[in-house]
Amino acid sequence: MRRALAFLFLLLIPVTAVAATERDVTLPGGSGLPLSGTLAIPDGPGPHPAAVIVSGFGPGTRNGFIIGGPRGGLYAYWARALAERGVMTLRYDKRGIGDSPGAALGWLDLPGLTADAAAAMRWLSTRPEADPRRTGSIGHSQGGDIALRAGRTARADRVVTMAAPARPLGTLGPGVRRVITAVGGERAARETLTRDPRRDAARLPAPLLVVHGTRDRTVPFADGRALVAARRAAGRPVAFLPVPGGDHAVPRRDRTPGPTWARIAAFLRA
Secondary structure, three states: OHHHHHHHHHOOOOOOOOOEEEEEEEEEOOOOOEEEEEEEEEOOOOOEEEEEEEOOOOOOOOOOOOOOOOOOOHHHHHHHHHHOOOOEEEEEOOOOOOOOOOOOOHHHOHHHHHHHHHHHHHHHHOOOOEEEEEEEEEEEOHHHHHHHHHHHHHOOOOEEEEOOOOOOHHHHOHHHHHHHHHHHHHHHHHHHHHOOHHHHHHHOOOOEEEEEEOOOOOOOHHHHHHHHHHHHHOOOOEEEEEEOOOEOOEOOOOOOOOHHHHHHHHHHHO
16 A cells, blocks of 8 residues: 555656757667667756657657647657656657658558567667666557557566557457558558557556546547556556546647646656
């Protein structure tokens, strides 16, 4: 009980906003091919708590441009919001996307994407600006499941999932299966659509923060609760942060409750 209360208390500690510096970098991916990314480093003395932003399903770039999203991209906004609260982040282009080399359909290679995320976490933990004892990941949507599995491989210190599914993607609707099969073929569909995030959540040793918008129409809010239930059943440390009114983009600039980013940053700093 004491450990659980202390864990929740750390999520409530405020932090003063700080400026940040962005720096483009190249890092080794899981298969040896380089990945192009951007560090967002809080100004002031380090080392800083740090996290890799693992993007959601699709051929998106490191900044996460979506229709109706924040100016500059969803993940670029997340990086700024965290840097202002003292957390360093790395966001990167998926293999074969943006400035990262690779096969045109590399973004459908789920094992490869998982290896890349693990490699990114290991690389980030070696940066002099990052605190190697407080380095983890933030996974959005499908990136949440990737972050859970890669976090175990890379021995992440903590993991945050944002709007992550708690079921194989193939159960979210026949349209998802048709699209992936048509674009990537049967093998990609089989690997991508059958992996169960609840197993990955149950096996991750590091503390987990599950963040989910209550009005998510892509991955239902109930999936967030299911991930929490899987963690608790496995006896793993977990905290749940519902975002009232949040959609699949979760904390958006025009609708994010004030404490949301403060609690996410506090979890990563703890």
